Every structure is written in C-alpha cells, then in structure tokens.
Amino acid sequence: MSAPDRDGKILLAHGAGGRLTQELVTNRLMPALDNPFLRPLTDAAVLPELPPGRPALTTDGFVVSPPIFAGGDLGYLAVAGTVNDLAVSGAQPLWLAWALILEEGLPLEMLAVFVDGAARAAREAGVTLVAGDTKVVPRGKGDLAFAVTTGLGVVPPGRELGDGLIRPGDAVLLSGPAGDHGATIMAHRHGLGGEALRSDVAPLGGLVEALLASGARVRAMHDPTRGGVATTCNEVAARAGVRIVLDEAAVPVGDAARAVCEVLGLDPLYVACEGRLLAWVDPADAPRALDALRAHPLGRGAAAVGTVEPYREGPRVVMRTPFGGLRVLDLLSGMDLPRIC
Amino acid sequence: MSAPDRDGKILLAHGAGGRLTQELVTNRLMPALDNPFLRPLTDAAVLPELPPGRPALTTDGFVVSPPIFAGGDLGYLAVAGTVNDLAVSGAQPLWLAWALILEEGLPLEMLAVFVDGAARAAREAGVTLVAGDTKVVPRGKGDLAFAVTTGLGVVPPGRELGDGLIRPGDAVLLSGPAGDHGATIMAHRHGLGGEALRSDVAPLGGLVEALLASGARVRAMHDPTRGGVATTCNEVAARAGVRIVLDEAAVPVGDAARAVCEVLGLDPLYVACEGRLLAWVDPADAPRALDALRAHPLGRGAAAVGTVEPYREGPRVVMRTPFGGLRVLDLLSGMDLPRIC
Numbered sequence: 001m002s003a004p005d006r007d008g009k010i011l012l013a014h015g016a017g018g019r020l021t022q023e024l025v026t027n028r029l030m031p032a033l034d035n036p037f038l039r040p041l042t043d044a045a046v047l048p049e050l051p052p053g054r055p056a057l058t059t060d061g062f063v064v065s066p067p068i069f070a071g072g073d074l075g076y077l078a079v080a081g082t083v084n085d086l087a088v089s090g091a092q093p094l095w096l097a098w099a100l101i102l103e104e105g106l107p108l109e110m111l112a113v114f115v116d117g118a119a120r121a122a123r124e125a126g127v128t129l130v131a132g133d134t135k136v137v138p139r140g141k142g143d144l145a146f147a148v149t150t151g152l153g154v155v156p157p158g159r160e161l162g163d164g165l166i167r168p169g170d171a172v173l174l175s176g177p178a179g180d181h182g183a184t185i186m187a188h189r190h191g192l193g194g195e196a197l198r199s200d201v202a203p204l205g206g207l208v209e210a211l212l213a214s215g216a217r218v219r220a221m222h223d224p225t226r227g228g229v230a231t232t233c234n235e236v237a238a239r240a241g242v243r244i245v246l247d248e249a250a251v252p253v254g255d256a257a258r259a260v261c262e263v264l265g266l267d268p269l270y271v272a273c274e275g276r277l278l279a280w281v282d283p284a285d286a287p288r289a290l291d292a293l294r295a296h297p298l299g300r301g302a303a304a305v306g307t308v309e310p311y312r313e314g315p316r317v318v319m320r321t322p323f324g325g326l327r328v329l330d331l332l333s334g335m336d337l338p339r340i341c
Numbered sequence: 342m343s344a345p346d347r348d349g350k351i352l353l354a355h356g357a358g359g360r361l362t363q364e365l366v367t368n369r370l371m372p373a374l375d376n377p378f379l380r381p382l383t384d385a386a387v388l389p390e391l392p393p394g395r396p397a398l399t400t401d402g403f404v405v406s407p408p409i410f411a412g413g414d415l416g417y418l419a420v421a422g423t424v425n426d427l428a429v430s431g432a433q434p435l436w437l438a439w440a441l442i443l444e445e446g447l448p449l450e451m452l453a454v455f456v457d458g459a460a461r462a463a464r465e466a467g468v469t470l471v472a473g474d475t476k477v478v479p480r481g482k483g484d485l486a487f488a489v490t491t492g493l494g495v496v497p498p499g500r501e502l503g504d505g506l507i508r509p510g511d512a513v514l515l516s517g518p519a520g521d522h523g524a525t526i527m528a529h530r531h532g533l534g535g536e537a538l539r540s541d542v543a544p545l546g547g548l549v550e551a552l553l554a555s556g557a558r559v560r561a562m563h564d565p566t567r568g569g570v571a572t573t574c575n576e577v578a579a580r581a582g583v584r585i586v587l588d589e590a591a592v593p594v595g596d597a598a599r600a601v602c603e604v605l606g607l608d609p610l611y612v613a614c615e616g617r618l619l620a621w622v623d624p625a626d627a628p629r630a631l632d633a634l635r636a637h638p639l640g641r642g643a644a645a646v647g648t649v650e651p652y653r654e655g656p657r658v659v660m661r662t663p664f665g666g667l668r669v670l671d672l673l674s675g676m677d678l679p680r681i682c
Contacts, residue, residue, distance in 0.1 A: 015404075015680075017567025017613075018673035040580070042504070043563060044399035044430035046496055050391060058385035059438035059491055061476040063356075089385035097400035099489040101442070131491075135402040136679065143482035148440040148474075150400055150491035155387055163383070222384060226358025239381070272358075332359035338477065339356075 010106040015136025024134060028111060032119040037095075037130035045130035047095060053154040056091035058082060062147045065339040068113055069188050071181075071199035072274075074147055076117030081225065081274060081341060082149035083125040083203040088221040088277065090161040090212075091153030093205050096122060097131035098149050103142035114145060125203035127151070159212070163280075165219040166240040170308040171286035173279045175207060175293050176200060176252060176301035178229050179271030182340045183257035186264055186271075197256035202275030207298045211277070214292035216285035222278045225341055230269040230317060230329040232278055233306075237316035246306035246319045246329065269319070270332060272340045280308065351447040356477025365475060369452060373460040378436075378471035386471035388436060394495040397432035399423060403488045406680040409454055410529050412522075412539035413615075415488055417458030422566065422615060422682060423490035424466040424544040429562040429618065431502040431553075432494030434546050437463060438472035439490050444483035455486060466544035468492070500553070504580040504621075506560040511649040512627035513585060514620045516548060516634050517541060517593065517642035519570050520612030523681045524598035527605055527612075538597035543616030548639045552618070555633035557626035563619045566682055571610040571658060571670040573619055574647075578657035587647035587660045587670065610660070611673060613681045621649065 013020040025041060037045045060082050067074035079096065086093040098118060102111065122129050155161075180200040187197055204223065212218060220240075224232040229251070233244045246269075253261075253268045261268045275298060281289045286304055293299030317329040354361040366382060378386045401423050408415035420437060427434040439459060443452070463470050496502075521541040528538055545564060553559060561581075565573040570592070574585045587610075594602075594609045602609045616639060622630045627645055634640030658670040 012679045016673075016678060017572055021567070022672070042430070042580070043426040044397040044432060044492070044494070046430060046432070047396045047398060049394070050396055053390070055388045055391055055396075055436075055493070056385040057388060057436055057438055057472050057491075057493060059440045059472050059489070060474045061440040061442050061489065063442060063476045063478050085384040089383070089387060091385060091387070095396075095398055097398055097491045099400045099402040099491075101402050101404060101487055101489075131398050131400045133401045133489075135404045135487075137404050137484060137487075138679070140481060141484040143478060146442055146476075146478075146487070148400070148402065148442075148489035148491075150398075150438045150440075150472075150489075151385070152396070152398060152493060153385070226362070231358055239383070331363065332357075337357060338353045338479070 008108045010102045010104060010136055012104050012136050012138060015134060028108065029115055032115045033129050035128050037128060047130065050154050053156045056086055056089050056153045056155055058085040059148060059150040060085060062341055063339050064185060064341050065143060066188050067144055069199055070184050070197060072201040073113050073117040074145055075114030076121045077201050077274060077341060078147040078149045079118045079121035080201050080203040082151040083127060083205055084223040086151045086153040087205040087208040088223050090159045091155045093125055093127045093151055093153040095152040096127050096129045096149055098129050098147065099133040101142060101146040102134065102136050103144050104136055104139045106144050121203055125205050161218065161220050163220045163236050163239040166242055166280045166308055168242060168308050168310045169283050170219055170280045171283045171304050172244060172306035173281060173289055173293065174303055174305045175277040175299040177254040177257065178251055178273060179257045179261065179268035180254055181274040182271035182337055183260040185340050186337065187260045190264065192260050192263060197260060200273055200275035202298050204275060204277055204298065207277055207296045210296045211279060211289060211292050214288050216289035217282035219280040224276060224278055225272045225274060228270040228272055229278065231331060233317045234331050241311055243309045243311045244306055244317045245309055248319050249322045250303055251305045252301050252303050269329060274341060349449045351443045351445060351477055353445050353477050353479060356475060369449065370456055373456045374470050376469050378469060388471065391495050394497045397427055397430050397494045397496055399426040400489060400491040401426060403682055404680050405526060405682050406484060407529050408485055410540055411525050413542040414454050414458040415486055416455030417462045418542050418615060418682060419488040419490045420459045420462035421542050421544040423492040424468060424546055425564040427492045427494040428546040428549040429564050431500045432496045434466055434468045434492055434494040436493040437468050437470045437490055439470050439488065440474040442483055442487040443475065443477050444485050445477055445480045447485050462544055466546050502559060502561050504561045504577050507581040507583055507621045507649055509583060509649050509651045510624050511560055511621045512624045512645050513647035514622060514630055514634065515592065515644055515646045516618040516640040518595040518598065519592055519614060520598045520602065520609035521595055522615040523612035523678055524601040526681050527678065528601045531605065533601050533604060538601060541614055541616035543639055545616060545618055545639065548618055548637045551637045552620060552630060552633050555629050557630035558623035560621040565617060565619055566613045566615060569611040569613055570619065572672060574658045575672050582652055584650045584652040585647055585658045586650055589660050590663045591644055592646045593642050593644050610670060615682060
C-alpha cells in the first residue's frame with residue numbers, strides 16, 4: 001500500500017489514534033526522539049527514581065508565528081523555553097513531555113523541522129523527552145502547529161532561591177542583549193530585518209549552573225520571555241516587595257534588534273528574550289557572578305543592569321535614563337506582542 | 342478603569358504576558374484552582390520530595406469538539422484523561438500541569454466551565470494542579486480552546502505492571518460499557534441522542550487502586566480512549582506478542598451508545614471511552630478482580646470480555662460472535678473519529 005501521507009501533509013486521520021497515528025509516531029517522530037523511556041509508547045513513561053532534592057514541574061504552550069524563524073523554530077523554542085523555566089527555578093532539568101496540536105495540511109517537512117529542533121535542544125540541554133502526544137485539528141481550526149512542553153527537574157538539596165529572598169541593595173544582572181527573540185519574530189512578520197538579527201533562543205541550564213557554581217549568592221533568577229525584561233522586573237518587584245531601578249545605559253540591546261524596535265515603535269525592554277537570564281545577586285558578589293556568566297558561551301554579553309531599592313510607593317520598576325531622569329516601566333495594559341512564543 | 346474583558350470574551354492581549362494575562366490568571370483561573378504550589382505563579386512549581394517509587398510522566402492534548410458535552414467538558418476531560426494514563430500505568434497520580442491555548446473570542450463563561458471542570462476532576466482524583474500556562478491565538482487560528490495536561494505520579498515500590506507480563510490464558514476485563522464517550526461526542530455533532538447518553542469520562546485512580554488492593558494478579562491495564570477497545574487491544578497484543586480473543590456477547594455496550602453507533606455506522610468497539618479500564622489478569626484471579634471492580638462506583642458494569650491466546654499468525658485481535666464465528670478487529674487505517682478527546 002502506498003503511504004497515505006504521500007502528498008506530504010498532515011491529515012486529520014494522523015490524529016485519530018489508528019494506523020496513521022501509529023505511522024506518524026513511528027516514521028516522523030521516533031527517528032529523532034527515540035530513547036528507552038519513550039520507546040514503549042504506552043500511557044505513561046515510568047522513570048528511575050529522581051535524584052535527591054525537590055522536584056520542579058513547569059508547563060508552557062508555544063504558539064509562535066511564524067513557527068520557523070532566524071535562529072530557531074517551534075520545536076527548538078518549545079524545549080528551550082521549558083528547560084529555562086526549570087533552570088531559573090534552580091532545578092536541574094531532567095525529563096520532558098511534549099504535546100503537539102497540528103493543523104490538517106501541515107507540510108511534513110515543516111513537522112520534521114520542529115521535531116529535529118526539539119531533539120537538538122534536548123541534546124544541548126541534556127534532557128530526555130520521555131512522553132508525547134499528537135492531535136490533529138481541521139484546516140482553519142489551528143495554525144500549522146502548536147506545542148506544549150512540560151518539564152520535570154530537581155532542585156538539589158540546599159539550593160534556596162526565590163523572589164522572597166531579594167533585598168534592597170541586590171544587583172540585577174542580565175546575561176545578554178534584551179529583545180532579540182521578539183524583535184526577530186516581529187521582523188519576520190513585517191518583512192524587516194537583515195542577516196544580523198537572530199533569536200537568542202537557547203537552553204540556559206548550563207549557564208545557570210555556571211553562575212551558581214561561582215559561589216555568588218544568587219537570590220533569584222528568571223528568563224524574561226513574554227513581556228520582556230520590564231514585565232519580568234515588575235512581577236519580581238511585586239512578589240519581592242521591592243523597587244527595581246534599571247540603568248538604561250547599562251542594559252545591552254543589539255543594534256539589529258534596536259533598529260527593528262524603532263521601526264515598529266517597540267521598547268526593547270518589553271520585547272521577549274528566550275535565551276537570556278536575569279539574576280538577582282548579593283552586590284558584593286556581582287563581579288564574580290558577571291565573570292562566571294561571561295565565561296559561558298551563552299553569557300558573553302552579560303551586564304549589571306540595575307539595583308534593588310526599598311519600595312515605598314509609586315511604580316515598582318523605573319529606569320534611570322542617561323540624562324539622569326527616571327522613566328516608569330509599568331506593566332503594559334494593552335496589546336503587547338501576541339504569539340511571540 | 343472598566344475591565345477590558347467587559348464584553349465577556351477572550352482577547353488576544355489576554356495571552357500577551359502583560360496586565361490582561363495577569364488579570365485572566367488572577368480573576369478567571371486562580372479562584373477555582375488556587376493552592377500553595379500554584380500560588381507563586383512563577384516559572385516552575387517546586388514540590389515536596391516524591392514518595393518512594395518510580396516517577397511516571399504522561400502528557401495528553403485535548404481538542405474535543407464540542408468542548409462541552411453531556412457528562413463532561415474540555416477541562417474535566419483534560420484532567421481525567423491524564424490521571425487515567427497515570428493510573429493504568431500503576432502510578433498514583435499526584436501533580437498536574439495544565440496548558441490552555443484559547444481562541445480570541447472565547448466566551449469567558451465557557452472558560453469558566455472548563456476551569457471548574459478541571460478543578461472538579463482534580464478534586465475527585467486527589468491530584469493538585471501546580472503549574473499552568475495560557476496562550477491566546479487569533480480568531481480562526483484555533484477552535485475555542487485546546488488543553489494539554491501533563492501528569493506526574495509515582496509507581497509504588499514492588500508494583501510491576503506491563504504488557505510484557507501478559508501471557509496466554511490471561512483474562513481481559515472491561516470496567517463498564519464500551520464507547521459511551523465517543524458516542525456522546527458524535528451524537529452532539531450530528532444532533533442525535535437523547536437524555537440517556539452521557540460520556541463515561543471519569544478519573545480512574547480510585548478504581549485502579551481498588552482493583553490492585555483485591556490482590557488479584559494484574560498484568561497490565563489500559564484505558565481504551567482514541568480508537569476504543571479494539572485499537573487498545575491491538576496495541577497491547579502487538580507489544581505482548583499475543584493474540585486477544587474478545588467475546589462479542591460479553592462486551593457491554595449501552596443501548597443509547599449502540600443506537601448512535603448504528604445510525605452513524607460505527608462499531609462501538611472502536612469508539613473511545615474516557616472512564617473505562619481494560620485489565621489483563623491471571624485467569625484464577627478474574628472472579629475476585631471482577632468483584633473488586635463491581636464494588637466500586639465506576640466499575641459496576643465490569644465484565645470479563647475476552648482471553649489471551651498464543652500468537653501464531655494472522656490478526657492480533659479477533660472477536661467471537663454469538664453465532665460462533667470469528668471477526669477480525671484490525672487497526673483502522675482510515676479516518677477513525679477525529680477530535681473525540
């Protein structure tokens with residue numbers, strides 16, 4: 001029998017649980033993703049006991065449009081983004097579950113890009129994808145592909161991190177230029193951007209471990225995704241009960257991202273990163289924390305970008321401009337940027 | 342400021358990570374789902390150490406159409422379905438992560454139905470939803486709502502289950518009538534069915550524990566979802582290297598489901614259940630296993646529906662008809678029933 005997917009597109013029946021679902025999994029997913037825990041393809045993956053520590057669980061949906069962009073794709077992003085949520089929580093990422101919701105008509109070559117991207121990000125992050133699911137929705141009821149990645153990791157014993165530990169005086173570090181991912185996606189949508197602009201998407205587990213291994217007293221870490229550095233700082237400041245003052249001149253922004261943001265009227269501080277780390281550290285340890293970040297390939301552009309102050313009243317996050325003024329960086333209440341991740 | 346969602350619908354900005362995302366989570370999700378592990382709403386939920394045993398991880402996407410149906414809804418189904426994948430693997434379900442992909446324009450009252458359904462199923466199953474994510478896609482790029490639920494549980498020490506343990510002679514038990522869920526969904530789509538037809542969707546953790554507590558030697562368990570009893574038996578027979586012979590007269594099928602299947606030309610054996618258990622048990626223990634199932638509210642209709650035979654050649658799954666014939670129950674290669682779960 002000739003392959004029913006010989007026209008190279010996803011069919012509704014690929015998601016219906018019968019023979020075509022089996023063929024999709026066997027021929028299109030397993031070659032890149034195979035491992036002993038995924039291989040039984042049964043209801044749940046049964047894993048070895050976790051190493052000592054507290055388990056950490058996180059889930060993230062990915063609906064990025066376009067799903068293939070300079071520097072990454074839906075699959076690579078979906079693995080890196082979830083790995084990063086674990087890593088910034090202090091957890092060592094171990095196991096992933098990946099669910100795909102595909103639109104009827106998705107070209108199989110595009111699916112292959114996502115699957116290869118996910119496999120590559122998992123290899124880079126040292127995690128194993130052990131559970132998966134695939135559903136198909138009719139043409140016009142989805143948009144090529146959505147992915148949801150769930151990650152399970154372990155916070156080693158004795159590692160204490162959290163926004164509640166942040167105190168006035170702490171230094172705010174950023175591991176590289178702000179906004180490259182979001183600017184790349186927006187540039188694609190508007191036909192802008194040149195060779196120089198690429199998403200920063202990357203799994204950050206190694207960078208986080210390098211920072212923590214430096215011995216610097218790290219209070220908390222976050223990855224500034226949706227809403228960017230400004231939104232993350234607002235959330236952190238509210239949870240920690242502090243004010244965060246960023247130094248505009250110190251926040252690294254790439255030239256290409258800045259140019260795209262200027263054309264589109266965006267503030268790079270609100271534009272998503274997918275491979276940057278924000279860390280709050282004891283001010284005495286900021287130099288060695290920066291050294292540790294800069295010594296890692298993903299942290300070469302690290303900078304101290306702000307400080308924590310006591311909160312009294314008014315805005316939670318402000319930016320000191322090069323002219324000595326203060327600009328409020330509030331939570332955006334409007335549209336922001338949909339489908340950036 | 343009046344609420345930007347005052348027209349009662351999901352907006353794109355609800356998914357963009359700014360103030361509206363925060364309001365959606367705080368006002369629409371947390372009231373039903375709040376617990377100490379979810380409450381920090383940060384990158385990952387950090388959990389207490391797991392009880393002894395092997396962790397089990399599973400993920401499932403839910404794209405059911407329509408998303409509200411007799412006996413359940415997308416949220417209730419999304420939690421029950423994932424709990425069941427853990428339970429049939431022998432794992433005690435503990436923690437859930439839930440990702441929503443909402444379509445712009447989704448009525449907030451419908452979202453409330455899903456959220457309440459998920460919360461109710463989690464209470465019934467004794468699991469806690471500790472991580473979540475919400476994304477919004479533009480009108481026409483989704484279909485009201487999709488959900489992906491990931492479950493983490495633990496297989497207690499000494500509990501060994503698996504299709505590889507199934508051997509010729511084993512009895513096949515089914516905990517209740519086949520096909521009620523799928524028939525209900527299809528009836529909704531075609532404007533068929535009456536009061537009597539309801540989805541069987543339910544979390545099966547309690548039923549599984551009752552079966553295992555009976556002391557019956559259980560080899561393996563599965564929940565016959567997409568593709569129904571026939572598809573699940575095919576997958577199991579292939580993995581176990583056996584043949585499964587079902588007894589048509591013994592397989593319970595409800596009158597209402599049978600009527601819908603007859604009108605639509607469907608075989609109830611291929612129609613999804615979402616609250617039924619298939620169990621392979623030592624034949625000597627079948628009576629007490631059945632007693633244990635029937636003593637549980639979700640297993641009152643349990644029946645011994647078949648036996649395992651050695652595999653020599655030919656079809657993996659056959660059904661003995663009331664007239665003494667054998668009917669092949671192969672994997673379906675065509676369309677099956679899309680978007681049943």
